[in-house]
Every structure is written in C-alpha cells, then in structure tokens.
Amino acid sequence: MRKMWIVLRAGMAATLLAPLPAAAQETSYSLTVQNGRYEPSTLAVKAGVKFKLVISNKGTMPAEFESPELNREKVVPPGASLPVYIGPLAPGAYPFFDDFDQKNRGQIVAK
Ligand SMILES: [Cu+2]
Incomplete structure (x- = not known):
C-alpha cells in the first residue's frame, strides 16, 4: 500500500512538471451568426492545422452549423458560443x- 502511494506521488509530480498542454496554444477562429447571416461568410484558415472554431449565435433563434x-453539425442556442x-x-x-x-x-x- 505504501509503495503504491510513492508511485502515485511520483506520477503526480511528473504531471506538475510537464510542459503546458498543446491546447494552450491551439489555433482558433470565430464565426458569428447575426441577423440571419454568418460573419464572416468566407473564413480563411490555415491548411494542415487542426483548429477550434468558436461559433457565437447573436440571433434570437437557435442556429445549426452544418x-x-x-x-460537422452543431446546434448553437441563441446567445451561446x-x-x-x-x-x-x-x-x-x-x-x-x-x-x-x-x-x-x-x-x-483552407490555404
Ligand atoms: Cu442538421
């Protein structure tokens, strides 16, 4: 039991010393739905790189990015990102x- 704790603690220390996860420097773009339109309607992104697209719905009705x-298919309630x-x-x-x-x-x- 005691040995197990030592192994666990060693593992936790390693986690604390690990560099920041890649998520901290992820590529992100945003898209807004407003007045029945996507803004921007053409979004330029870098090819070959996984990215996060944050969709903000500023309208009064749910939107579904499809x-x-x-x-991809994602329902975004009014007021949500x-x-x-x-x-x-x-x-x-x-x-x-x-x-x-x-x-x-x-x-x-994508370019
Ligand atoms: Cu759909």
Whole structure:
C-alpha cells in the first residue's frame, strides 16, 4: 500500500512538471451568426492545422452549423458560443450552412 502511494506521488509530480498542454496554444477562429447571416461568410484558415472554431449565435433563434464536407453539425442556442474542432484540412473550400435557416451559407477556405 505504501509503495503504491510513492508511485502515485511520483506520477503526480511528473504531471506538475510537464510542459503546458498543446491546447494552450491551439489555433482558433470565430464565426458569428447575426441577423440571419454568418460573419464572416468566407473564413480563411490555415491548411494542415487542426483548429477550434468558436461559433457565437447573436440571433434570437437557435442556429445549426452544418457541413457534410467537414462532417460537422452543431446546434448553437441563441446567445451561446460553442466550439467545434475541425481539421487538419487539405487546401480547398468547404461550404457550410445553417440547417435551421438554409439561405444562411458560408465557406471555410483552407490555404
Ligand atoms: Cu442538421
């Protein structure tokens, strides 16, 4: 039992000494839904890098970020900001739309 504690404590010390996780320096972009439109409607991102896309819904109705090309679908309630993790993407254009308001469309362009 005592030996187990020593091993556990050694493990905890190693955790404390470990460098900051990669999440602290993640690539992040933001997308806003406002007045029935995505802003920006074309979002340029770096190709080959996984990134976090924070979707903020400033409207009064729920929005659903959807993209079969990106294989993502996320409902964002009014007033909420939610993250979606995407990529790494090959260079190209990836369309997305609001499944609750399908005239609201945009694209992510990876370069
Ligand atoms: Cu949908």
